[in-house]
Amino acid sequence: TYYNHHIYNRYRALNHHANMDNQLPPEVPVAKEEVAPRPVNFSRTFYGIMFDAGSTGTRIHIYKFIQKDPVELPVLDNEMYHAVKPGLSAYADMPAMGGETIRQLLKVAKKTIPKEQWIQTPVVLKATAGLRLLPQEKAKALLDEVKEIFDDSPFFVPNNSVTIMNGTNEGVLAWVTVNFLTGHLYAKTKRTVGILDLGGGSTQITFLPRLKKTVLTAPEDYIARINMFNSTFELYTHSYLGNGLIAARLATLGALGADGLDWKVFRSSCLPKKFREDWSFGGLTYKVSGIPDGFAGYKLCYQEVLRVVKGIVHQPFEVKGSSIFYAFSYYYDRAVESGLIDGSRGGTVEVRDFKKRAKEGKTLDVLPFSKEHSGQSPAAHIAQT
Numbered sequence: 001t002y003y004n005h006h007i008y009n010r011y012r013a014l015n016h017h018a019n020m021d022n023q024l025p026p027e028v029p030v031a032k033e034e035v036a037p038r039p040v041n042f043s044r045t046f047y048g049i050m051f052d053a054g055s056t057g058t059r060i061h062i063y064k065f066i067q068k069d070p071v072e073l074p075v076l077d078n079e080m081y082h083a084v085k086p087g088l089s090a091y092a093d094m095p096a097m098g099g100e101t102i103r104q105l106l107k108v109a110k111k112t113i114p115k116e117q118w119i120q121t122p123v124v125l126k127a128t129a130g131l132r133l134l135p136q137e138k139a140k141a142l143l144d145e146v147k148e149i150f151d152d153s154p155f156f157v158p159n160n161s162v163t164i165m166n167g168t169n170e171g172v173l174a175w176v177t178v179n180f181l182t183g184h185l186y187a188k189t190k191r192t193v194g195i196l197d198l199g200g201g202s203t204q205i206t207f208l209p210r211l212k213k214t215v216l217t218a219p220e221d222y223i224a225r226i227n228m229f230n231s232t233f234e235l236y237t238h239s240y241l242g243n244g245l246i247a248a249r250l251a252t253l254g255a256l257g258a259d260g261l262d263w264k265v266f267r268s269s270c271l272p273k274k275f276r277e278d279w280s281f282g283g284l285t286y287k288v289s290g291i292p293d294g295f296a297g298y299k300l301c302y303q304e305v306l307r308v309v310k311g312i313v314h315q316p317f318e319v320k321g322s323s324i325f326y327a328f329s330y331y332y333d334r335a336v337e338s339g340l341i342d343g344s345r346g347g348t349v350e351v352r353d354f355k356k357r358a359k360e361g362k363t364l365d366v367l368p369f370s371k372e373h374s375g376q377s378p379a380a381h382i383a384q385t
């Protein structure tokens with residue numbers, strides 16, 4: 001299929017031309033150069049297990065590959081996806097219970113993968129913002145717990161199979177994925193698309209600058225150099241930790257990192273006046289409410305949010321033009337929820353459309369964890385204006 005064809009090419013491109021400085025999982029299969037005559041009826045099936053440990057949920061992806069010919073690269077045949085909520089970071093003070101969620105997901109892997117394949121099937125977990133936001137020792141306890149469960153499992157556990165992925169890699173890999181899938185990834189490519197990823201704990205922006213000025217004026221650690229197709233690409237990329245949708249909402253309420261969570265109620269004019277709820281994130285529960293005797297609405301809310309992002313967000317001049325960005329995760333969820341795009345087909349929006357909807361206040365979305373869509377979903381393309 002079209003999809004398989006692209007996956008096939010992706011591995012070819014990355015294995016033969018790319019040097020991502022070990023940013024890519026080492027277990028991507030590489031076809032060996034063969035000179036011997038091909039065996040008749042050669043066909044090999046193998047699997048890989050990938051855990052995405054996000055701040056709002058843990059997901060397992062079980063990939064099935066088929067290699068029909070030893071000189072050809074394997075082709076992705078199938079993907080099995082399963083998700084649980086909340087994420088690992090919700091178990092910051094009870095790592096054993098966090099580990100239990102991993103054990104449950106491994107049961108799905110055991111059901112999906114034939115027994116004789118278990119021992120050679122690699123299992124890897126990459127954690128994102130949820131664990132980055134935790135104190136180091138709590139994050140480590142969770143990772144150690146997961147590693148133990150992996151070691152007890154019948155699957156193959158490669159070195160460093162349980163880690164926190166850093167924000168730069170998260171942004172760069174999302175850019176590579178989206179540009180590969182949209183057909184923009186080839187030697188000397190100029191017309192690439194940018195990515196905007198809004199998670200629960202962090203948000204990433206990555207694009208290939210067209211102007212030298214963008215690279216020269218960006219903070220030094222916002223530029224990532226990756227080698228592909230025998231040349232170096234200088235990408236603008238940054239992950240804003242604490243500015244994912246849920247973390248930023250809590251920051252707006254003045255709740256993120258605050259003490260007295262047992263008795264304090266965090267109020268905001270972004271919430272309806274009579275609103276009152278308990279929100280859980282990162283293993284803590286926050287009492288939140290609107291301002292009953294005050295005001296709610298766009299203008300005041302905007303001021304509150306501005307206080308959170310002011311001085312933090314770097315705005316490269318270049319994206320003010322007509323750049324194309326693919327926005328996903330909570331950008332997609334919120335765009336669907338507010339009726340800006342179709343839930344199954346995705347769509348194109350401009351930043352100002354979000355602003356317009358927010359002003360209309362038609363979908364006063366106050367649920368921190370609204371429905372998560374499953375597996376692959378179409379992106380909302382954002383044309384910046």
Ligand SMILES: Nc1ccn([C@@H]2O[C@H](COP(=O)(O)OP(=O)(O)O)[C@@H](O)[C@H]2O)c(=O)n1
Binds near residue numbers: 202328
């Ligand atoms: N396979 C997946 C998993 C999550 N997501 C989205 O990612 C968002 C949650 O991000 P997250 O829990 O991974 O948080 P971070 O750790 O990335 O900050 C939700 O909008 C999910 O719908 C997705 O689009 N595709």
